[in-house]
Amino acid sequence: MQNQKTILIVEDDENFREIVAMSLGAQKFTVLQAKDGQEGVNVALAKHPDLILLDLSMPIMDGMTALKKIREDNWGANVPVIILTNLNATVETLVEDMVTNKPLKYLIKSDWRMNDVAKVIEEVLGK
Amino acid sequence: MKLFFKMVTIVAVGAVALAGVSFVAAAEQINPAPSEHDVIQGARVDTLSAGLVTRVAPGELLPISIKLSNFGGGRKVDVTITYGIYNSDNQAVYVTSETVAVETTASFIKTIQIPFDAAPGKYVAKASIAYKDQLVPATTDFPFTVENKMFGLFQSDFYLYGGVTFLVGLGMLFVGYVFIYHRKKTRLVLFDYSEIPHDKRVFFELLSDTIFSIRQRVGDRALDIAANIDGLIIDKKTGRVLKITKSPSKIIASLVLGYEKALGQKVSFSFRNPQ
Numbered sequence: 176m177q178n179q180k181t182i183l184i185v186e187d188d189e190n191f192r193e194i195v196a197m198s199l200g201a202q203k204f205t206v207l208q209a210k211d212g213q214e215g216v217n218v219a220l221a222k223h224p225d226l227i228l229l230d231l232s233m234p235i236m237d238g239m240t241a242l243k244k245i246r247e248d249n250w251g252a253n254v255p256v257i258i259l260t261n262l263n264a265t266v267e268t269l270v271e272d273m274v275t276n277k278p279l280k281y282l283i284k285s286d287w288r289m290n291d292v293a294k295v296i297e298e299v300l301g302k
Numbered sequence: 303m304k305l306f307f308k309m310v311t312i313v314a315v316g317a318v319a320l321a322g323v324s325f326v327a328a329a330e331q332i333n334p335a336p337s338e339h340d341v342i343q344g345a346r347v348d349t350l351s352a353g354l355v356t357r358v359a360p361g362e363l364l365p366i367s368i369k370l371s372n373f374g375g376g377r378k379v380d381v382t383i384t385y386g387i388y389n390s391d392n393q394a395v396y397v398t399s400e401t402v403a404v405e406t407t408a409s410f411i412k413t414i415q416i417p418f419d420a421a422p423g424k425y426v427a428k429a430s431i432a433y434k435d436q437l438v439p440a441t442t443d444f445p446f447t448v449e450n451k452m453f454g455l456f457q458s459d460f461y462l463y464g465g466v467t468f469l470v471g472l473g474m475l476f477v478g479y480v481f482i483y484h485r486k487k488t489r490l491v492l493f494d495y496s497e498i499p500h501d502k503r504v505f506f507e508l509l510s511d512t513i514f515s516i517r518q519r520v521g522d523r524a525l526d527i528a529a530n531i532d533g534l535i536i537d538k539k540t541g542r543v544l545k546i547t548k549s550p551s552k553i554i555a556s557l558v559l560g561y562e563k564a565l566g567q568k569v570s571f572s573f574r575n576p577q
Contacts, residue, residue, distance in 0.1 A: 263558055264555060265555050265559040268551075280570070280573070283568040286570055
């Protein structure tokens with residue numbers, strides 16, 4: 176499956192991460208997993224996934240810091256990132272970081288079903 | 303021998319259901335040669351229409367009001383009244399007669415049932431009187447229409463009302479469609495901010511799209527909340543962002559917080575121009 180796209184899930188909630196991984200795996204994506212921001216940066220820079228699904232609130236390194244580090248890399252500057260979080264963007268610095276580091280989308284977990292997230296990913300990668 | 307007038311008046315009123323027709327058949331005043339039997343001589347019949355239309359369905363009753371008057375003389379006269387229903391070919395579809403004794407005047411209502419098998423069309427109801435020593439016949443008539451009914455309405459009314467109702471319904475559907483289409487069109491189209499400098503455009507788009515997405519979920523309350531955010535000026539009808547006068551990030555955070563507090567809605571973002 177040479178055209179199979181790779182997605183990196185960076186999420187500290189193991190149960191949620193597994194559910195997302197299973198769902199995307201069923202959609203014929205190759206799924207990579209990282210349990211915190213630091214591991215996410217390492218896996219991303221090493222494996223160069225086609226898309227990163229990134230949580231914000233995580234131990235060791237939070238998602239926005241991880242995104243900044245990924246964006247500092249030549250490859251990472253343009254990789255599509257979708258933030259999937261329960262954190263509402265009510266803080267000015269978070270909005271500034273979001274605008275600066277430009278994730279493709281900022282999705283609230285409680286508002287999105289996995290099927291819809293998968294559709295968004297398909298749309299992004301299908302282009 | 304006294305000189306007197308003899309006048310015969312037949313008033314027939316077709317008053318079925320919603321409509322009726324009245325007509326008056328009046329014998330002209332005559333100047334007969336006096337006789338000891340006060341013979342009623344030549345009569346003239348005039349018809350007056352009340353301008354109403356009579357319609358009746360097969361099997362329904364057609365009431366006819368009869369008025370005989372001015373037989374005069376202080377004695378009773380036997381008058382035979384013949385009623386008939388005639389179709390447009392002048393063929394009788396119903397004929398009956400009865401005899402009444404009239405002294406000076408008489409009024410009564412005769413009810414005729416239209417035959418169940420009467421074909422729809424134009425008909426004429428005729429009434430004529432005959433009495434002893436009559437010299438000139440006195441008759442009168444009035445036209446009416448036999449029409450089938452559908453769901454309690456005459457066919458033509460049913461089609462008329464049905465057509466009007468259909469057209470009104472169609473019109474309301476069209477107006478509703480135009481209204482909804484217009485609202486959708488104005489709501490579903492993202493605003494273009496290409497005239498805004500590139501470094502500020504992302505904030506305009508984020509704010510505009512945020513208002514747009516929340517408006518999709520909660521309606522125009524999203525506009526009211528956005529309009530009250532300090533430093534954010536929007537078109538209160540469309541939600542288009544017109545001006546940002548303070549820190550854009552702070553305005554976005556305030557707007558998101560406003561939606562969360564007022565509506566319990568968290569906000570997802572989508573950037574328009576992916577890297």
